[in-house]
Amino acid sequence: MRLSIDRERIPTALFGAASLLLAAFPIAFATETLHGDPMRGEQVYGRCRGCHTIDRNRIGPRHAGLIGRKAGSVPDFDYSPAMRRAGAAGLVWNEETLDKFLENPTHFVPGTRMVYAGVKDAQQRADVIAYLEKVGGDAQHAEKASDRPATAGSSKE
Numbered sequence: 001m002r003l004s005i006d007r008e009r010i011p012t013a014l015f016g017a018a019s020l021l022l023a024a025f026p027i028a029f030a031t032e033t034l035h036g037d038p039m040r041g042e043q044v045y046g047r048c049r050g051c052h053t054i055d056r057n058r059i060g061p062r063h064a065g066l067i068g069r070k071a072g073s074v075p076d077f078d079y080s081p082a083m084r085r086a087g088a089a090g091l092v093w094n095e096e097t098l099d100k101f102l103e104n105p106t107h108f109v110p111g112t113r114m115v116y117a118g119v120k121d122a123q124q125r126a127d128v129i130a131y132l133e134k135v136g137g138d139a140q141h142a143e144k145a146s147d148r149p150a151t152a153g154s155s156k157e
C-alpha cells in the first residue's frame, strides 16, 4: 500500500522538478526576433527617463555600455541585492535578456528595485533595445568613454 502511494507521487515530483527548471531558465523560451527601430525606440525610452539616462546614474543605473554588461555591475550604483545576485549568477544584458526583463522586470528579477510595470508591447521592447544598442554602445566602448572624464587623476577602480 505504501508502495502504491509512492508510485503515485513520482509523476508529481517529476512535474515539480520540471517546472522549477522552467522557472529557472526563462531564457530558454527565447523569443521571436523582431526588428527593432532605434528611432521609434527613442520615443519608448521616454518612459525610462524618469529614472534613467544613458550617461549618468539617477534612480536607476546609467545605460551606457548596457549591451554585453553583467547585470548589477555599474560600480558606483547602489543596486538591490537581487540584481547583484542575478549578475553573479551569470545574467548578462543582451537582446534576449533585456526583452524578458523589460516585459516584466519584477518577474524576471524578483526583488529588483526597478519597480516598473514593463513594456508590454514586444515591438516596442525591440525598438527600445535597438535604441539602447545604438546610443549605449558596447560595454568596452562605454568604459573607455566614461574613463575619460571620471578618472583624470583618480583611482582606476
Ligand code: HEC
Residues within 6 Å of the ligand: 044, 045, 047, 048, 049, 050, 051, 052, 059, 060, 061, 066, 070, 071, 072, 073, 074, 078, 079, 080, 081, 082, 083, 093, 098, 102, 111, 112, 113, 114, 115, 116, 119, 128
Ligand atoms: C521608476 C524608475 C524606473 C523606470 C521608469 C525604469 N527603470 Fe530601469 N531601473 C530602475 C532601478 C532603480 C534599477 C536598479 C534595479 C536594482 O538594483 O534592482 C533599474 C535597472 C535597470 C536595468 C538593469 C541595469 C544594470 O546595470 O544591471 C535595465 C536594463 C533597466 N533598468 C532598463 C530600463 C528601461 C529600458 C526602462 C524603460 C523602458 C526602465 N529601465 C525604466 C528604475 C527604473
